[in-house]
Amino acid sequence: MNRADALRQALGDTVRFGPMRERIEVLFETEARAWTQRPDGWMVIPLERKPAGFYLVSTDREGQRRGQEVLDAFLGPATAVLEPQTMSSDDGGADGILHSIGIRHLSYLRRTTESMDDMLERIEDAVATVDGKDARPRPVRPSHVDLLRDFRLALLGHNGRAAERALENLRLTGRLSAENLRFLDVELLGRLERWKELQALPYLQEMLRARRPRAVNEILLQMLWWTELAERCIGGQSADEVYAQVELGARFGTLLNAVDIPITEAGRSVAIVTATAQGDRGRVERLLGAVAVDGERERLERLAAGADTVAHVSAVHSIQDLFDQAQYGAVTRAFLEAPDPAAADLAVQAVLEAGEANESAPAVLSAVRGFEAEGRLRPNRRLQRDLSELDRLVDGTCGGWVEWSARLARERWPDADHVLRSQHTQWAGLETLSEPDLQHLANQVLAAWGGDNKEQVKRALDVLCRSVAEAVDTMRSDAFFDTVLILLADQPNLSEPVRDAYLLLVKRFLACGPAESDYQERLSETSRLWTLIASPAAVDWGLSLVDVLLYAPCPEPAARLAVISEVLGTCQSFEQRLSARQQLELEVLGDEAGVPVRRAPTDTSDAGSVWKRLDGAVVGLYSLQPRAQALLANRLSRLCHPKKIDVNSDKVATASLRALAERADYLIVDIWHAKHAATDAIDEVRPKSEQIMPRGQGITGLVQALEEHLSATDGAAHAVRR
Template identity: 25%
Template sequence: MIGADIETARTMARDLSTFEFSALEPAAAELCTKLIETVIDPSFPGAIIPNVDATGDLRLILAAPTMTAWRRLSPVLRAFAGPTLTSFDGLLEPLSHGDPVVEIVMHSQPAATGVMRLPTKNRLSALRALLQARDMLGRAPNLQRAAPEPTSWLLARFQDYLNVGRRDAATDILARIKSELRLDSLNLKFLEVQLLATFSDWTGIVGLPGFANLCLARRSPAVTALLLEALYRVHLADPFDAGDASETRPLYEAAVRPFAQPMLSLPAPMTLKEGGWRIYGLESWIAPSRTDIALALVNRQDVLGWISHRLPAAVPAAGLAPEPTPLDSARSALVQVDAVESVDAVAAALAALAKLTSEELARLRGAEPFRSTLQVTDQLAEIDLPTSWTEWLAKTADPSFTTALDIARKGKDEWTIEAGAGDPVAVQALASALDHAQSNALATERTGQALPFLVAWLQRDPDFPRSAMTPIYASLLTLFALGPARGRGTYDSSQILVSALLTAGLDVKAYKALIADIEELAGDGFGVDMVYWVLEITEEFMRASAPDVDARESFLHGVLAHIAPIYARLTSLQRAAMGRLAQELGWTLQSLGISAGIGEPDDFSSRIQGLRIAIYSLTEAASRQAKAAIEEIAPTAIVDCNADHGGTARLRALAENADLFVMTWLSAKHAATDFIREHRANRPLLYAQGRGFSSILRAIEDHLS
């Protein structure tokens, strides 16, 4: 099969079937028609396309989507229909433009092509031999099939895409996890909640089928925080922001409280946001008997707003409460484990159980609901669960720590970041733990796999990026560059660390070290799939101040020079992005060794022609550059840029009428994004992962692909 997907291949096959083989004898024409089926045959590594020229001679065009497919296809065709029957000697041969069949084939952007010429006397024998080759390849096992990826790797990649706002890519991972039955339906729903919350799609969360069941199920604290935030944003945000107590209270009681009450346990989730705290406040207002909530809301006036003046006084229980016995503490800890899916809750339960006598432990094992919960804690009793990233990194060298990635995925939401990020001792301890983990192969492997979770944890810092944390950002970026995860593709989260380091500020030595890490990440000969990543990093450097201008100039020139050898293989949008960057740097493509007009045509320009495309970004220079690049390859496209800070009539018109709407995820206002989503309905809404114009072009290309 050739083409980006099965639908593209089917379109090509339909177009090719319109060409007649009336100049051939009926038997040969029938065999040619069967060979066209290779275009859509997923088991065939390429395609064999018959082509009758103006003189009536028959030749076969050979095409493969990758060089790997060509290496599989070429020797088989040579064995079945080599020089004894045809002209084919197994070598590549470029196709000459001008022939309509060739133009259709080149539309698929094949990585390798060849031509097989058939003499008239051996024509039928050669065609029959090629059909036998097709049948043989269809039955052959695919020895190039990739090994199955562990679920933990897929979840790490899912987090990686969420870190940078690649919604479509994250959705694809979620669909794969679901289709391959990797997780149960409840955990799939929790991942969907995480995805929707990342893009502030609170209406989507509340509208999920089975939302009420999610509020009752055993959840992680992070999911609880997201569900509460969604309830607040959908039902209460408007009247609460207006200070309308007469409307807010009945709305809470009717639309929110039935769902929220099962989730209002303590301690409150570490990641609880403003809306969640306000729901706790409303519950305390309506139910003064919940003195535990009232005590938890002390010193939360900054997020509670006007509701803080209506709360009952937080009065501790009269008298001194009796000190709980070790058995009582263990019971409470086990109840928490049963109610909440939390690493810290399990760690606390294990610590409480360790203080019991053998008789007390036997009493717990003999009674429900503790018997079932103890079966869970028994499995983790020998692990000594970590309660911070420093402890997690210290355990990564232990072969028995097989749940490392699962704990890292939960720890990113449960382990505190604010206090440690401002403490030089804690920062140094974490940096030392990262350095120590790199001295052990197993620890390095596990840390490399957990990098997206570490980056997500760092982004929870309200002051991210902060200069005190630059040693951590730099150590993680070095792991991205040199760690074993690099062999499975560069994580997009590395872009976040590059931006954080440039924003926080670097001295000359650190700046040059950052450039070295990026060059290591990119490699000496990166491929087309990394071009957008490289261009986005380049834009980050151009936006940030440079402590060493010469080093930046050399780095940027080197990046574009590395792209030059593969320029002809870039898509039209990638070529437009590179041209714009070179122009902004004051260079020309010719100065990089690129000839004018080079590059194979693709269908992106034709698919964009005539479309109305809206771009929303507060980085207006990026919007303008993206507009110019799109109009360069598709002059009939209408591109509108917008940077309004809230819902305006113009922004509404764009949301309702644009064929494609691109929103820069890192450079947008929440009020505007919510407004756009509300008026966009089911029309395509694309999220660009960076602030630059190459991110905008990438979002459009990913959608069209």
Template identity: 25%
Template structure:
């Protein structure tokens, strides 16, 4: 019997003997308990690279809840230690623009400065300190006060931060290292010149730093001696030590120290500079080096030869990365190389349309795993070319359009992706587009709208239509295309018109005026007044609503709508990019303050937050009229 059952059902066969009723009772109890046991679903563990990419996307659009959920997912992979978790916390706060929270956490910075930090974390910490303590002084043009504040607030408390720049080229990091060199007893002319050359020609602080590095301001030395190089190395100033040893004739001692510096700095540029210096030495000198030193030199040299294990180490810039990705080999190593993107130059792309077009062509023609790697790199590419207030131009617009296409091509589009599309669309339209480019953008938007059309994403759809309505249109074909998109949205909305609230209806009416449509075209999307329905409207007469947004057109439309809906209310708009007395006064006197944080400056946010004591700011989910109105009316109705 047991053999027959095993052959029929497989697995283990249990044989029971004894009192039948008692056995049946026990089996019944077991069956009932087993039925109560919750089902356990084994969730597949996603690749860490995919989670990191989603995390960076969430930070780009400042979606804190999504970013925190992704940190939990990363933690659940079991691959993070306490040090990694601290790095993620810094990255989260930096991505959300919480710079003062980072800068004023003294022991966090002190602890991390003693570790061998990734370049991104070094950049985040330095950026936070610079923004918090130096931005205003730089804007004032007072170079002496700037250097003094740097010494007191940054250099003296955290000297270990300036051991090495790890090749990071973001402007505030470069300026911080430049100030650190200026603050030394004998600044090096060569180091100052090398750092100053990394600053973009349109950097707002360029004049201040030219004044700071003038020989009449700091006692610059032009020569390098062995003692100065040794002192820099002993003090743990590896960038400075490497530059000074490199300028001196080679010795057995300097070779050993140059290798140590190169390993700590860890950039391809440093490795190549060291090997070039060693290759210029005589064979007799090389043979006279100790065996362990020669092995280290060969190890550094082999990094450039062994493509199988160090393909990423050879990548020196964005174009190099795109070319290697297009070769479709060693994809894991090449894809991971974007971790070094802070060391890659982007200014040449902004000045060379042919270079940008070549970059776009390479990434736009990828397939399979290489295309997936490119889509995962979207946050890194955006951060490199468009973050930190960098405005697009006709060259980088090509890269913005590529990123737009890469997101649209994703099989699933999340709310985070939609916000990123909106940011890219704003950059592209600001630069200006041709008729062909405009038509392609509208086709992509129609495709996206077909896939995401719902009440959940209605505010995003309305904000995009508004962006198109107020931006220049290159041709009549473009006007027809944007009208089709709006009518498509109207058609989709008919299916959930019963869910619409007043804050959803007003933007439709504004857009009808923009597109020259009769309000009857809205069908079931009608305001209570048009339907002849009386609704109770809160009395806001005598109240003051403040709106902060850098999208002034959206602010004006929101002001008009609110004043129409609530007679007697006063609505003030502010678009100051820095902390001003006017903005602080507005925050103190307003009854309701709505902050369009996706169209704002960090200095303005902290100005409002400090003045808006013990009250919650109303944070608009987007930067268009629909998002602002939805935020205000949701607050009033709650």
């Protein structure tokens, strides 16, 4: 056994370090590389021995002395005290392993500070100083801005565990109000489509009585559709019947009209049921006019059957009635048709309740300020406060991407990320911008990243990623796409969600069939990123990268092979730290790439007990990914013996798709290669909790997700569903 492998065995499984795992991995790899250059030196390493914790290890007393001098300087007695320990060469654990490679001396770092994080920070500083470089790839204490970025990027990648971890750390910072944390709870559950959990939130009714951002309203409308309305509407009940049975007006009145035209299909379904039951024919027509997909339009028309024409509203009393019914859009339209100071208060409240600066907001503000200037209106204290809020709302209104980026680069703008998040869905898409506009947008965002609005750009990073990913194949220039990749790679904290977002964008870019020069440039950037993050904790990312490169269009095979060889070679160097599944995928990907990887014999009894749950089971897969069935079967066949791997690739709801969703013992829904109509059909017959959603890319992402699902659930919960 060589020295590096022995040190890794003495380190043990780093899963035990929880959220500090990646930092300790990076610290260990940095020290292990340095040790090979100065084998008579010293090293700080957490060992699997008693007492548990960090140890200073060395081959001789001089190494102990030099190490102790450095650690005393950086830690001090207020952080840790070094206590010499007696080693046992006969020990079968860490002592015996270290003794076999010549390490004869060690001292235990007994922590005296209350914070393990503080001690690790000081050790990282010591190692980085001795090695002459910064060994930390990210700040020791991520700021609340970093955590908020990670939270939303994790949701973009459907990585629920990373999102929950980031949200929990956000709570601990104490930087966000209880109300904002509740909004993030809604965002978490909604983006992961955990509608039942969202419906069961204890503070949901309290939240419905308060003002909410549009993004929260959009999610709550989807929740309402899937938990209360979908089954009834699909069963053929009319809008009036559903509205009455569910008591929509009484239970969800402030939500139903908060967004005039929702951006999601489920939200529009709720809106058209509401408009039909309330007799708001104008809103019905606006909803139908906003739908471009024939299938959805036909379904909305069926839901709207029997809508009556709403009477013209002009009297103040009628506006009050509309406001009491939470028909905020109707309130503002009626006010603007016949402006009246007596209705100004209701009009301002209606705009604010919608949670966005829509097209009516400037007109309402202008009318009310005009009444005030003419002396026809004397605002009370509450209306003055609401007018100030409406001023800020209107001031933040942007007409599109170029206008937003120009202001972002021009002046400090604390609300820039909020404006983008709440308004970008109403703007013309990136694919409609000209090449000069895209170049201008890219330059302005980069200028903001290097200026006063860096935090605002970081907060909005998930919106930027999602927007370019959706438009990458239709944009007239790659300038803005390149800018977003630069922002991701330039993060001082290359966390898991940041890396996953980068890989998602690279995959979308490669799928478009780039030119040779663009392909080479992208490969070089990705290779540099891998060099920065390479560690056992990043192996799954590396495997996903190889999977993406293998099955994407490739104008330069030699360059691709070089990067794949580099990634697989680095992963193989961590062989002693890889799971059975990772070792298998390393071998399979090497075979598929033509870069054979030797797989060392390992004890897979623990891993095998997890994969054996699939023996004799039907594994269902919904995916539009080419060759998905053959590639998945090839990998699973080396881990277990499923009865059948059944794949469906229908693009719409079909009987065969529903049948697969019902009969499969385990169902993987490949969200990266799926059609919305088909996934809706799956949701109708199988709850989200029984669907396995990959967060990684390619076939590797499917296998990773399946392993996580098997490891996280009890075997008894997966009895055959038949």
